[in-house]
Amino acid sequence: MLVTGLEILRKARAEGYGVGAFNTNNMEFTQAILEAAEEMKSPVILALSEGAMKYGGRALTRMVVALAQEARVPVAVHLDHGSSYESVLKALREGFTSVMIDKSHEDFETNVRETKRVVEAAHAVGVTVEAELGRLAGIEEHVAVDEKDALLTNPEEARIFMERTGADYLAVAIGTSHGAYKGKGRPFIDHPRLARIAKLVPAPLVLHGASAVPQELVERFRAAGGEIGEASGIHPEDIKKAISLGIAKINTDTDLRLAFTALVRETLGKNPKEFDPRKYLGPAREAVKEVVKSRMELFGSVGRA
Numbered sequence: 001m002l003v004t005g006l007e008i009l010r011k012a013r014a015e016g017y018g019v020g021a022f023n024t025n026n027m028e029f030t031q032a033i034l035e036a037a038e039e040m041k042s043p044v045i046l047a048l049s050e051g052a053m054k055y056g057g058r059a060l061t062r063m064v065v066a067l068a069q070e071a072r073v074p075v076a077v078h079l080d081h082g083s084s085y086e087s088v089l090k091a092l093r094e095g096f097t098s099v100m101i102d103k104s105h106e107d108f109e110t111n112v113r114e115t116k117r118v119v120e121a122a123h124a125v126g127v128t129v130e131a132e133l134g135r136l137a138g139i140e141e142h143v144a145v146d147e148k149d150a151l152l153t154n155p156e157e158a159r160i161f162m163e164r165t166g167a168d169y170l171a172v173a174i175g176t177s178h179g180a181y182k183g184k185g186r187p188f189i190d191h192p193r194l195a196r197i198a199k200l201v202p203a204p205l206v207l208h209g210a211s212a213v214p215q216e217l218v219e220r221f222r223a224a225g226g227e228i229g230e231a232s233g234i235h236p237e238d239i240k241k242a243i244s245l246g247i248a249k250i251n252t253d254t255d256l257r258l259a260f261t262a263l264v265r266e267t268l269g270k271n272p273k274e275f276d277p278r279k280y281l282g283p284a285r286e287a288v289k290e291v292v293k294s295r296m297e298l299f300g301s302v303g304r305a
């Protein structure tokens, strides 16, 4: 059933588990994510970036909202990294039940003002809001303290920010970054900082840039002809620790992209005569579903629907 992001995330934070927000741009990803959620009896968030909205348009948004309504588990349809008030309004018009307004690159007062404006509009139509404070950036452990403070989420600022904006959940910067290159080796995650934020912010917390970029997936992608450099992601133990400290929503996109693309390359490579898209998109869909199921097990959301 289609529910708001807060309905899913409030329970997750209260009961100490995480819920995956998985990005989708097409039918196969949407099917894979929802099938995984139903099989695992797990709540789930279907996330569409502005790039996804542009790529898929109404074909994508209508499909995602309709399938979320029919799903046998709680599903929120979420605008990921909304960059403007107008973009959020479009998502609200499409029936989304969760929207992110990301003004983390602006100064504090601008972020507060713009987030507050989105909260008023979204709450007026029963939709909940994710905001962001701090800059997503992989940080080397030895980075100077003042530089970390400039980049990462300041706990006291976070408290004030949430009180002044009325946002429902908060994306925090504690050392993660988007994509396949999150730092040399194991990225440094500032758990003590997260603990301080969680003490001051009772709202569910969100972790962006959370993909694991598992080496076996990177190898499979390379073996199938893919080219990728020294890739690394967030260690599963760091995900579990972050959940225990208050992270309730975990964004995963890169791992799904790698799995899907590795399988398309592999299937096409093995079957040069094949030109029925179902024959190479189908196996790729299954690979995404397996990744989603394993992420749900890691987050502890299995059986929580």
Ligand SMILES: O=C(COP(=O)(O)O)N(O)CCCCOP(=O)(O)O
Residues within 6 Å of the ligand: 023, 049, 050, 051, 052, 080, 081, 177, 178, 179, 180, 207, 208, 209, 210, 211, 212, 251, 252, 253, 254, 255
């Ligand atoms: O935090 C994350 C994902 O983190 P990850 O890269 O670790 O999976 N996200 O918010 C997903 C970002 C998706 C970007 O989509 P476009 O390419 O359409 O702009």
Ligand code: NA
Residues within 6 Å of the ligand: 021, 047, 079, 080, 081, 100, 130, 251
């Ligand atoms: Na988001």
Ligand SMILES: [Zn+2]
Residues within 6 Å of the ligand: 081, 178, 208, 209, 251
């Ligand atoms: Zn993100």
